[in-house]
Amino acid sequence: MPAHARLRVFMSRFLFVICALTGLTAAAQNAADEWVAPPERTVQPGPVAAPFTPAPMQEPSAPAAQPQPVSPGAWPQVSVRQRVPDAPNRVSMFGAPALGQWKRGQSLVLGFPILSLRLSIGVLDQLDVGVGFDSFYGSMNSPKIHAKFELGGNDMVKAAVGLDAGLAFFSQRAAREVRGPRWITGYRNYNLSPGFILSYQGLSPRAARLFLDLRYLLSFDTEPFATDPLNGVPSSVALGHNVLIRGGAEMPLSERTSFVFGLGLDIHGRAADSRVMPSIALGLVTGL
Amino acid sequence: MSMFKRSMMVGALAAGVLFAGCVENPNASANRSSGTVALSQDDAYLYAADTDNGLLAVIDTATNAKVAEIKVGASPVRVLVGGDDTIYVANRGDNSVAVIRRGDWQVATRLEVGIEPTGLAMTSDDKQLLVTSSASKESPDFGILTSFETATLQPKFEIPVGPEPRAVAVIAGNRALVSLFKQGELVEVDLAKGELKAGTGTNGIYDRANASRSDTSFGRAFSTFHPRGMSDLIVAPDRNRVFAPVVWAREDAIARAPSSAGGYYSAGGPCNVGAVATAGIVTVDTTTTVTPEVDDLTGCFRSGTNGGEEKDYPASTLAPRTSGTGEAIQGPTVGVVDPTGTWLFVVNRESSNVAVMPANRRSGDDTNYQSSGTSVRSLVHVGAGADGIALTRDGTKAYVYSQFEHRVEMLSATGRGSAAQITNTGTVAQVAQDTLTPELAAGRRLFFDALDTRMSSSLTNVACATCHLEGREDGHVWQFPDGPRQTPALAGRHLLSTAPYHWSGEFSDLGTFNRHTIIERMGGSGLTTSAANQLDRWVDQLPSATTGIKADLAGVVRGKAVFETKAACASCHTGELLTNNAFADVGTLNLNSKNADNGSVMRAGFNVPSLIGVARSAPYLHDGSMTSLEERVFRNDGDRHGVTSSLTSDEKLDLVSYLKSL
Numbered sequence: 043m044p045a046h047a048r049l050r051v052f053m054s055r056f057l058f059v060i061c062a063l064t065g066l067t068a069a070a071q072n073a074a075d076e077w078v079a080p081p082e083r084t085v086q087p088g089p090v091a092a093p094f095t096p097a098p099m100q101e102p103s104a105p106a107a108q109p110q111p112v113s114p115g116a117w118p119q120v121s122v123r124q125r126v127p128d129a130p131n132r133v134s135m136f137g138a139p140a141l142g143q144w145k146r147g148q149s150l151v152l153g154f155p156i157l158s159l160r161l162s163i164g165v166l167d168q169l170d171v172g173v174g175f176d177s178f179y180g181s182m183n184s185p186k187i188h189a190k191f192e193l194g195g196n197d198m199v200k201a202a203v204g205l206d207a208g209l210a211f212f213s214q215r216a217a218r219e220v221r222g223p224r225w226i227t228g229y230r231n232y233n234l235s236p237g238f239i240l241s242y243q244g245l246s247p248r249a250a251r252l253f254l255d256l257r258y259l260l261s262f263d264t265e266p267f268a269t270d271p272l273n274g275v276p277s278s279v280a281l282g283h284n285v286l287i288r289g290g291a292e293m294p295l296s297e298r299t300s301f302v303f304g305l306g307l308d309i310h311g312r313a314a315d316s317r318v319m320p321s322i323a324l325g326l327v328t329g330l
Numbered sequence: 331m332s333m334f335k336r337s338m339m340v341g342a343l344a345a346g347v348l349f350a351g352c353v354e355n356p357n358a359s360a361n362r363s364s365g366t367v368a369l370s371q372d373d374a375y376l377y378a379a380d381t382d383n384g385l386l387a388v389i390d391t392a393t394n395a396k397v398a399e400i401k402v403g404a405s406p407v408r409v410l411v412g413g414d415d416t417i418y419v420a421n422r423g424d425n426s427v428a429v430i431r432r433g434d435w436q437v438a439t440r441l442e443v444g445i446e447p448t449g450l451a452m453t454s455d456d457k458q459l460l461v462t463s464s465a466s467k468e469s470p471d472f473g474i475l476t477s478f479e480t481a482t483l484q485p486k487f488e489i490p491v492g493p494e495p496r497a498v499a500v501i502a503g504n505r506a507l508v509s510l511f512k513q514g515e516l517v518e519v520d521l522a523k524g525e526l527k528a529g530t531g532t533n534g535i536y537d538r539a540n541a542s543r544s545d546t547s548f549g550r551a552f553s554t555f556h557p558r559g560m561s562d563l564i565v566a567p568d569r570n571r572v573f574a575p576v577v578w579a580r581e582d583a584i585a586r587a588p589s590s591a592g593g594y595y596s597a598g599g600p601c602n603v604g605a606v607a608t609a610g611i612v613t614v615d616t617t618t619t620v621t622p623e624v625d626d627l628t629g630c631f632r633s634g635t636n637g638g639e640e641k642d643y644p645a646s647t648l649a650p651r652t653s654g655t656g657e658a659i660q661g662p663t664v665g666v667v668d669p670t671g672t673w674l675f676v677v678n679r680e681s682s683n684v685a686v687m688p689a690n691r692r693s694g695d696d697t698n699y700q701s702s703g704t705s706v707r708s709l710v711h712v713g714a715g716a717d718g719i720a721l722t723r724d725g726t727k728a729y730v731y732s733q734f735e736h737r738v739e740m741l742s743a744t745g746r747g748s749a750a751q752i753t754n755t756g757t758v759a760q761v762a763q764d765t766l767t768p769e770l771a772a773g774r775r776l777f778f779d780a781l782d783t784r785m786s787s788s789l790t791n792v793a794c795a796t797c798h799l800e801g802r803e804d805g806h807v808w809q810f811p812d813g814p815r816q817t818p819a820l821a822g823r824h825l826l827s828t829a830p831y832h833w834s835g836e837f838s839d840l841g842t843f844n845r846h847t848i849i850e851r852m853g854g855s856g857l858t859t860s861a862a863n864q865l866d867r868w869v870d871q872l873p874s875a876t877t878g879i880k881a882d883l884a885g886v887v888r889g890k891a892v893f894e895t896k897a898a899c900a901s902c903h904t905g906e907l908l909t910n911n912a913f914a915d916v917g918t919l920n921l922n923s924k925n926a927d928n929g930s931v932m933r934a935g936f937n938v939p940s941l942i943g944v945a946r947s948a949p950y951l952h953d954g955s956m957t958s959l960e961e962r963v964f965r966n967d968g969d970r971h972g973v974t975s976s977l978t979s980d981e982k983l984d985l986v987s988y989l990k991s992l
Binding site for chain 2: 218271
C-alpha cells in the first residue's frame with residue numbers, strides 16, 4: 043500500500059476515534075474515502091463576454107444573412123467530475139447481516155440505560171462472534187461474549203439469531219440497591235440472552251438498514267435476598283425472565299461506517315425490577 | 331487448529347468461567363434465635379425457657395403440642411441449639427448451663443460457670459460453647475467468658491472480660507464479641523488464644539455517637555448520649571456485622587417539663603427521637619477490626635447519608651414510623667437477623683413489640699429515614715415481657731416468647747411489596763402459668779410497661795425498667811433539675827422498708843414518691859392506690875444482684891469488723907438493709923457549681939442508701955463520682971464518709987472485701 047494510502051487509513055481511524063469520543067458522529071465520514079481519484083481535467087474558462095454596447099436605432103433593413111454551420115471543435119470544452127458508484131455498506135452489528143469471514147466490526151453506543159462497546163469478527167460467512175462490554179455508567183459493568191448467525195434472506199431482508207452471555211458486576215449489593223441498575227436493566231450476576239434479529243435494507247448503497255431485535259434475557263441472580271420480611275428464604279439462584287425489544291436503524295455514512303440509532307422496550311419479569319423500561323441508543327458501527 | 335476451532339474453544343472456556351460462580355448461598359445457616367426461645371436444626375421442635383418456672387418447654391412445631399417439660403434450673407434466660415441439636419440453657423439463678431440431648435428431654439449434665447450466666451454462643455465449627463457470666467465467683471468487679479469444648483464439655487479457657495458482661499457473639503476470624511451490659515461497651519476476644527484482643531479499651535461507640543459534642547459552630551451546647559443496657563449481640567449470617575440493642579441515656583442537663591407535655595423525661599432524646607432514655611441499635615462492622623457504625627446523635631443532623639452515600643446500616647435510634655398513634659419502641663432486649671441477612675428483628679420488652687427493619691439500608695420503597703426519622707419498617711405487637719425470638723430456617727415464621735404471659739406467639743407475613751404485612755397469628759403454646767401472685771404479676775407488668783399511659787405519657791414512653799434495668803440500675807448519672815443523680819439499684823433494697831425516697835429523701839412515703847416520679851417525670855396519669863401497691867410490692871421483693879464471692883473469706887470477716895467498728899460505717903449503714911434511712915453529708919453535696927444539688931430539698935445531706943448488692947451497682951455516690959469500691963474507701967478526704975484515715979491499707983482492703991460480699 044502506498045504511503046499516502048496508509049496515511050489516509052491512519053487518518054481515517056484517528057478521526058473515527060476522535061468522533062466516537064466527542065460524539066460528533068457525522069464527522070466520521072471521511073470524504074476522501076468516497077472519491078476514487080482527483081479529477082484529471084479541469085474546466086476550461088469560457089469566452090469572455092464582450093462589453094455591452096447598445097445598438098443604434100435604425101430603420102428596418104434587409105433580412106440578415108443565414109447562420110453559418112459551426113465546426114465541432116469550436117464548442118467550449120466542459121470537464122465533469124465523475125463519482126464512482128457507492129459500495130454498499132455491509133458492516134452490521136445490530137442488524138441481521140453477518141460480517142463475513144474474517145471481517146471485523148466494532149460498535150460504540152451511548153444510550154440509556156446501557157453504554158455498550160462491542161467487537162465482532164466473522165468466523166464464518168454467516169457467523170460472527172465477539173466480545174463486548176456493557177455498563178450502566180459505572181454502577182454496573184458487564185463483560186460479555188456474543189455470537190450472531192445469519193439465517194439467510196435476500197438482498198433486502200435478512201434474518202439472524204443471536205446469543206449474548208455475560209456476567210455483571212454491581213457497585214452495590216443487591217440487598218442495598220434501591221432502584222439501581224438491577225431495577226432498571228433487569229441484569230443480574232449472570233445474563234444470557236438469545237434472540238432473533240430481522241433487518242431490512244433498501245438497494246441503495248447508503249440505504250438505512252432497519253433492524254428489529256427480539257431477545258429473551260435470562261438473568262441468574264446469585265445474591266437473591268428477601269425483599270420482604272418473613273416471606274421466605276430465596277433459593278441460592280433466582281432466575282429472571284425478561285423480554286428485550288430493540289428497533290432502529292444503522293444509517294451508513296460510508297462503506298464501512300454507520301450511525302446507529304435505536305429505541306427499545308425492556309419488559310422485566312421479576313417483581314423486584316421495573317415492569318417496563320424504555321431504552322435509547324445512539325452510536326457508531328464501523329468495520330475499520 | 332483452525333481459527334474457527336480456536337474461537338469456539340475460547341468461547342466455551344469463557345462460558346465455563348462465566349457460570350462457574352453459580353454456587354450455593356453461603357447464608358444457609360445462621361444464628362436464627364436469641365433469648366429464651368430456639369428451634370431445633372430441622373425446625374421440628376421449639377424450645378422455650380420460662381424464667382419464673384425454671385423450665386424448658388419442648389413444643390412440636392407441627393402440632394404446637396408441648397411434648398416435654400424439663401426442669402432446667404433456676405431462672406433460665408437463654409437457650410442455644412448446637413449444630414448436633416444439643417440444647418444448652420443458661421440458668422441465671424443457679425450459675426449453671428444445662429445440657430440436654432434432643433429426644434432425651436432431660437438434663438444430661440450441668441456446666442458450672444460464673445455468677446449469673448446470661449450469654450451463650452457457639453463457634454461456627456460447633457466445637458466451642460461460649461458462656462458469659464455477669465460476675466466471677468472470685469470477684470464481682472468483672473464478669474467472665476468461659477469456653478467449653480462441646481465434644482467433652484470440659485472448660486477450654488476462662489477469662490475476665492469486664493464488668494457486667496451480658497451477650498456473646500462469634501464473629502468472623504475466630505473471634506468473639508462480648509457486650510458489657512451497663513457500660514454499653516464491647517470487648518473483643520481471640521478465640522484461638524483464649525484472650526482479649528490487644529488494644530481493646532474503649533470501642534468507640536460513645537465517641538462516634540457524640541462526634542459533634544465539641545462542635546460549637548452553631549453556638550449551642552450539644553446533648554450527649556451514652557449507650558446503656560447492651561442486652562444482646564445480634565450476628566448477621568456472614569458474621570461480619572453485629573447489631574447491639576441499647577438504650578441511649580442522655581448525659582447533659584435535663585430541664586423540667588410539665589406533665590401535660592410528657593414530664594421532664596420526655597424531651598431531649600437523640601435528635602428529638604424518644605425520651606431522655608431512647609431505644610437504639612448500634613451496628614458494628616466486624617469484618618476486620620471491630621468498628622461501630624453509629625449516627626452522630628449529638629449534632630442532630632439528618633444523618634441518613636454519609637457524604638451523599640446512603641448509610642448501609644439501620645438508624646441508630648429505634649422509633650415507630652408514625653408518632654402519636656400509641657406506638658412506641660422501648661426496651662430493646664434481643665433480636666435476630668433473618669437467614670438472608672436482609673432483615674433485622676428486634677424484640678422490645680417495654681413496648682411489647684417486635685421492630686422489623688432492613689439490616690443494611692435505611693431507605694427504599696418500604697422505609698425512608700430521611701422523611702420519617704426511622705428505618706423501622708414494621709412494628710408488631712406481642713405479649714408482655716417478650717425476651718426471646720427464633721426464626722424458622724425457611725424464613726417464613728418467627729416465634730416470640732412472652733415471658734410475663736408464659737406463652738409462645740408466632741409472627742408471619744402476608745402479601746408482598748407495599749402490601750406486605752407482618753402479623754401476630756396468636757398463641758402457639760401456653761408454656762406455663764404464673765408463679766407470682768396476681769398482684770406481683772401485675773406489679774411487674776407496670777414496672778416494665780412503657781405504653782401504659784397511667785405510668786408514662788404517650789409523649790414519653792418510658793418504663794421504670796428503662797433506667798432501672800431489670801430492677802437494678804443502668805450505671806448512669808442523670809443531670810436532673812435537682813442535681814446529678816445516679817440511678818439507684820432497687821433490687822434487694824426492700825423498697826417498702828427504706829423510706830424516705832430519692833437521693834434527696836424529699837419523699838417521705840411511697841405514695842408521694844410514686845406520684846412525683848410517675849406523673850411529674852414520666853408524664854403518666856398516675857396509678858390508683860391498689861395499682862401503686864402492686865408495683866411497690868413487686869419492686870420490694872426483687873432479689874439483689876448475686877455477688878457470692880469465694881475468694882478472701884477471711885478478709886470479708888475482718889472487713890466486717892472494720893465496717894462495724896473502726897471505720898464507723900455501721901453508724902449509718904446499719905440494720906438488716908444496711909441503712910438507717912436517715913441523711914448524711916458525705917462531702918459530695920454541691921450547692922454552688924453548675925447543675926448544683928437542689929438545696930431546698932436537702933436537709934442534712936443525702937438519703938443513706940442500702941448497701942445490699944453494692945458491689946454490682948457501680949458507680950457510687952449520688953453523683954457517680956466513685957467508680958469502684960476501692961476508690962470509695964481509699965479516697966475519703968477528711969473522713970467525711972466513714973472513718974478511714976486511721977485504717978491501714980490491709981484494713982481498707984478487708985473493708986472492700988466485705989462490701990463486695992454484701
